[in-house]
Amino acid sequence: MTDWTTLQQELKKQAPRTSAGSPEAFWQDFSARARLTVQEPAPQPHHSRSALWTSLAMAGAVALLTLILWSPSAAAEATRVTSLEVGPSCTGSMILNVVSKDGRNTGAVVWVSGLEETYD
């Protein structure tokens, strides 16, 4: 960044031109004066350390959030049947993994057959 106050002071120290020269000479002189810039101060050590800690904290926060939201238990999984046993009164059974037509919902169905009618 240019410190314009310092630049202005530096320009004031230069001797004023009393006679007009060629346009090339004018722009050469102008460019030479305009290059008077102030060097950037070196960054303070505590600033870079603070930025480092900020970056580390941000990275840790993102990692924690990722862990919370993307852990296996958070992943959308379908219910599944791992074992099935039916009573002797059943003549048949089946396990179905089902999905709704729009694909949004899933589920598992255990269906038995051969049972006598019940009066609920």
Added chain:
Amino acid sequence: MINRSPLLILMAAILFAALAVLPARAGSESLSIRLVRASQGTEIDPALQDVAALMRGNLAFSSFKLVDSATVTLPASEPVKLGKNFKVALSGPANNLDITVSRGTVKLIQTRAVLHGRSPLVLGGIPARDGTLLFVLNLVK
């Protein structure tokens, strides 16, 4: 000078999310059990709207009526009585749940399932007056 306000807000939000999510996962879970009469028709019980599309799309029934329901905390300590003569015994956590459905003293179905979120488990095929009975089990928050 670095503005730390966004960082503090972000950290607070993450801490809040962690506190809200982690105990729910580590703690007990609630299981909803619904006894449903499935038949041919057009009526769908409002209490079954969450599973109606799944069941209509996969089962040979178009009408679903809620007969009875219960919600239990897992692991369940006692069998759940539903309808007039049904009993559902539950053992273990939701990710390894043993389920036994009995009618009176007769064991009908004994199964083990891994339950996930809103994905229901349907146990069905019990003939009844005016339709077929089925049990819909799913975790509730």
